[in-house]
Amino acid sequence: MKIAVLGTGIVGRTLGSKLIAVGHSVTMGSRNAAHPEANAWAAEAGERAAVGEMVINATSGGATLEVLSASGPGNLAGKVLIDVSNPLDFSRGFPPSLSTSSDTSLAEQVQAAHPEARVVKTLNTMSAPVMVEPGLGPGHHNVFVSGNDEPARAEVRSLLESFGWPAEDILELGDITSARGAEMYLPLWLRLFGVVGKPQFNISIVRG
């Protein structure tokens, strides 16, 4: 499948490499190399979204809505739009705040801005290495999926399985509003990162 990856940070590059490794055709760009100006980059991101059959938003949370709006509504209509971004605000230092309140989520804002896209939130609750190499070590751990469109969620589950995620470790949280939970987990993730001391960790749901 042709997949457009928006965002060229560590998350975008890691996902792009994995997608190629599992057989997809990936379009990516580099903000710094070819397009030093943000506006040109956003426009180029829009061109990339246009050619993708599926689009992955791996931009930083603060840039997400701007970049997606540059892609134009027609370029996202009907497509699965996987949102892995987080609404982190580093403007006041570390740890970052969330730029959203508990009454919304970035994923919902993306869905509202692009009602014809089929937005699915996933993978935002872990570091890039874990996203694409879920065989962390002994024991299971979980990835979450939120979205309004069941066929879109099923496509995303299949993609996650192709990354190595066991089907039973992929948990559907609910419609796109459930992305609030996944995004608001980030402040805890950041503290756990401090405790663990490396990004290779994740949470597992243990049931009694």
Place this chain on the structure above:
Amino acid sequence: MKIAVLGTGIVGRTLGSKLIAVGHSVTMGSRNAAHPEANAWAAEAGERAAVGEMVINATSGGATLEVLSASGPGNLAGKVLIDVSNPLDFSRGFPPSLSTSSDTSLAEQVQAAHPEARVVKTLNTMSAPVMVEPGLGPGHHNVFVSGNDEPARAEVRSLLESFGWPAEDILELGDITSARGAEMYLPLWLRLFGVVGKPQFNISIVRG
């Protein structure tokens, strides 16, 4: 030890019973039975805080600051104040919002309102049955501790161990500001509750 438990909901009653079972002397009250009026109940909570050597805040998040202020500053000074509450706002239905932003936490507000208390946030990330019976089933899972005062955190770790928590499953997140992470996890907990279908679950940190 004499421990005052503020809050007579399921969390307060469950913790009170466990504390008695492991050998402590517990003072609790009942808002509905003896003190039908909220003001009388808050004043009585203050009296209870006065006789406790340690105080546990298990009130609902919306009542926490009011109840603690009724206890009077002298009744909390120097004491370990374990805060298990969550800043959930159910006024607009389910799922609840958080009444705090990502720049603060209820635990920090409690510490700021009672600077001479030694506030430790813990146990707020799970249901009451799991708090006191951590032997959920196979595998480890975690409880978090946040607070500014190391001897107070050590007292809380000991109390958690007396509940059955293995020392290695008790994770210190950092100072009291790290309670933001623990509190902002609640929206995800609520979604996971919907997925799991029962309150007997918790998260485990899996390290690569």
